[in-house]
Amino acid sequence: MTRRQYVLFALLIGVVAPALLLAVGWWQVDGPGAKPKTAPLPLAISEMDFSLSDHEGNPVGPATLIGRPSMVFFGFTFCPDICPTTLADISGWLNLLGADADSMNTVFITVDPARDTAAAMAEYVSYFHPAIRGWTGPDAEIAKAAADFRVKFERVPTEGNGYTMNHTASVFLFDATGRFVSTIDYHEPREVAVPKIRRAFGQQNEVQG
Numbered sequence: 001m002t003r004r005q006y007v008l009f010a011l012l013i014g015v016v017a018p019a020l021l022l023a024v025g026w027w028q029v030d031g032p033g034a035k036p037k038t039a040p041l042p043l044a045i046s047e048m049d050f051s052l053s054d055h056e057g058n059p060v061g062p063a064t065l066i067g068r069p070s071m072v073f074f075g076f077t078f079c080p081d082i083c084p085t086t087l088a089d090i091s092g093w094l095n096l097l098g099a100d101a102d103s104m105n106t107v108f109i110t111v112d113p114a115r116d117t118a119a120a121m122a123e124y125v126s127y128f129h130p131a132i133r134g135w136t137g138p139d140a141e142i143a144k145a146a147a148d149f150r151v152k153f154e155r156v157p158t159e160g161n162g163y164t165m166n167h168t169a170s171v172f173l174f175d176a177t178g179r180f181v182s183t184i185d186y187h188e189p190r191e192v193a194v195p196k197i198r199r200a201f202g203q204q205n206e207v208q209g
Contacts, residue, residue, distance in 0.1 A: 039150060040150045041150065041180055042148065042149045042150045042172055042174075042180050043148045043149075043150075043180075044174075044177075044178050044179055044180060045062045045065050045066060045070065045174055045178030045179075046062065046066065046177070046178045047148075048061075048062040048145070048148040048149075049061075049062065049144065049148070050062065050137075050141045050142075050144040050145040050148060051137065051141050052109070052135045052136060052137035052141055052142070052145065053118060053135070053136060053137055054118075054121075054133050054134065054135055055118050055119075055121040055122035055125055055133060055134035055135075055136070056118070056122065057118050060133075060135055062148075062178070064105070065105050065107070065174065065178060066176070066177070066178050067176055068103055068104055068105050068176050069103070069104045069105070069173070069174065069175055069176050069181075069197075069200035069201050070104065070105040070106075070107065070172075070173070070174040070178075070200070071090065071104060071105070071106045071107070071171060071172070071173055071197065071200070072105075072107045072109065072149065072171070072172045072174070073086055073087070073090065073107070073108050073109070073170075073171045073172070074108075074109050074110075074111050074146060074149065074151045074153065074167055074168060075087075075108060075109075075110070075111065075167060075169075076110050076111050076112035076115070076116055076165050076167070077110070077112070077115065077116050077120050077121065077123075077124040078112065078115060078164065078165075079164075079165070080164075082169050082186060083108075084127075085186075085187070086169065086171065086186060087108060087125075087127075087128045087132065088128065089187075089190075089193070090106065090128070090129065090132065090171065091128045091129035091132070092190060093190060093193055093194055093197055094106065094129045094131050094132075095129065096190065096194050097194070097197065097198075100198075100201060101129070101131050102131060103201075104131065104197075104200075104201075105133070106129070106131045106132045106133065107132075107133050107134075107135055108121075108124075108125060108132055108133070108134050108135065109134075109135045109136075109142070109145055109146075110134070110135070110136045110142065111142060111146065111151070111153040111165050111167045112155075112165050113136050113137060113138065113139055113142050114139075116134075116136050117136065118134075118136060121134030121135070121136050122134065149172055150168075151167065151168040152166075152167065152168050153165055153166065153167035153168065154166050154167075169185075169186040170183040170184065170185055170186070171183060171184040171193075173196060173197060173199070173200045174200060175200050175201075175202065181196070181199055181200045182196045182199060182200075184196055184197075
């Protein structure tokens, strides 16, 4: 190999090797070889610390959820689609649970307390299953609750000086001790959702009908 060939070979290796390393890195981090990214799990309810009030003005917090299985969803009353759809789904799941629905805490926590007063929450949850309770409170306490549940939310400006809220759309399930059981994803079919809910009761019943 001549000096010229050696130099060209070295230059080629100098270009190809870093590119190859970058390609391997992409494959492992963002490409098909990447490990699935998992969201952090909510705390156990017994480890949470926040103070809110329900749609009837009663003080509520983590202790309110201990002693019965719990199903918790974060959203807001001005939500155009995800929240009403999910609460309608939750209402359907509760109907399928029958009498067990009364033995479960089902809570809708607002991420928009500026607009979602107790009165606004009371009106909103009245459109859905009667077991659903609306919770609201000061910004700081809503933020603490969201952090404990590992929920993300942000205010997004819209035209005309308005705003909407982006937020985590999962439904969270806990058993009666406050241990996290599972999540139900947006638009998850009832054939999957209801058995997950029954797991929070310690039941493995399949959906009937």
